[in-house]
Amino acid sequence: MKQSARPPIYYQVAFDVASKIAAGDLKEGDRFSGRSLMGSQYGVSPETIRRALGHLNDLGIVSIKNNSGSTVLSQKRAKEYVEQYQANLDLLSLKIKLREMVAQRDALNAEINHISDQIVDLLERFRSSDRFRTYEFPIQKDCAVTGQTIGAIRFRQRTGATIVAIQKGSELQLSPGPETELAQGDVLVVACELSQIDQVSQLISPREMPQEE
Structure with missing residues (x-):
């Protein structure tokens, strides 16, 4: 109260x-x-x-x-x-101010623990499979996907890979949704097979996106 x-x-x-x-x-x-x-x-x-x-x-x-x-x-x-x-x-x-600050600290600690649990869960999920590994793909200048959302470029459908996180500057976004917009300088953390690396690289390469059939 x-x-x-x-x-x-x-x-x-x-x-x-x-x-x-x-x-x-x-x-x-x-x-x-x-x-x-x-x-x-x-x-x-x-x-x-x-x-x-x-x-x-x-x-x-x-x-x-x-x-x-x-x-x-x-x-x-x-x-x-x-x-x-x-x-x-x-x-x-x-x-009263101290009590409010303690409550804010506890809420922040809870959020930190939640994010840590998510990271551990993701790492364990992909370590359990020999087929999948995580790779980092930086969004370079003039990439065709810059300014578009994950859903708009149909990343999963085009590559078969999964974006498990995006490093945006000092912020790490875990499990980004289809509405997440990609920007120059972002680093995609992608879980995929070796055979899918080329598809991911081609999709985010600095050239025009392939047209959908």
């Missing part, structure tokens, strides 16, 4: 009142309005104001007396409370 960095409403009201006392807007000995009026000022219920002032009363910042409102007792304690409140809020924010 996602945790909020914002404290309960009555804590926020208590902090605002304490901030006014700490700043000298409300001085020691000053009396201020009751729960109903403060509730309308803050846009909260009188019960929320009661809890906020009760919290400050417990800390010795204000004094609550029946039928006479609240009285400011200590600016020093108000300043200490404001500093502690802000420190706690910063600490909570850091904890």
Whole structure:
């Protein structure tokens, strides 16, 4: 469950009142309005104001007396409370940020493990057959297949081979689909028999693609 960095409403009201006392807007000995009026000022219920002032009363910042409102007792304690409140809020924010970063790290580790498993599976799949090996075919300048997708050039149908991965710069795409577009500089990792190497080389050679019959 996602945790909020914002404290309960009555804590926020208590902090605002304490901030006014700490700043000298409300001085020691000053009396201020009751729960109903403060509730309308803050846009909260009188019960929320009661809890906020009760919290400050417990800390010795204000004094609550029946039928006479609240009285400011200590600016020093108000300043200490404001500093502690802000420190706690910063600490909570850091904890939440750390928790989110840990979750992102765990998700990244899971993705890394998934890709590693795919690589191992592909290697084992082709090692188990004496007929098939993997070969690398770079897409050279002016190759006829540049800018076209694997499906459009009918790679599997024309060569009988399988593209198991494509190295695109620093990125390795495993099991590319027919919609994957080929670009100059790509390196195709192809699983095929020795007899199919020529077909692959001819298909990606820098000349016009053979016309379909």
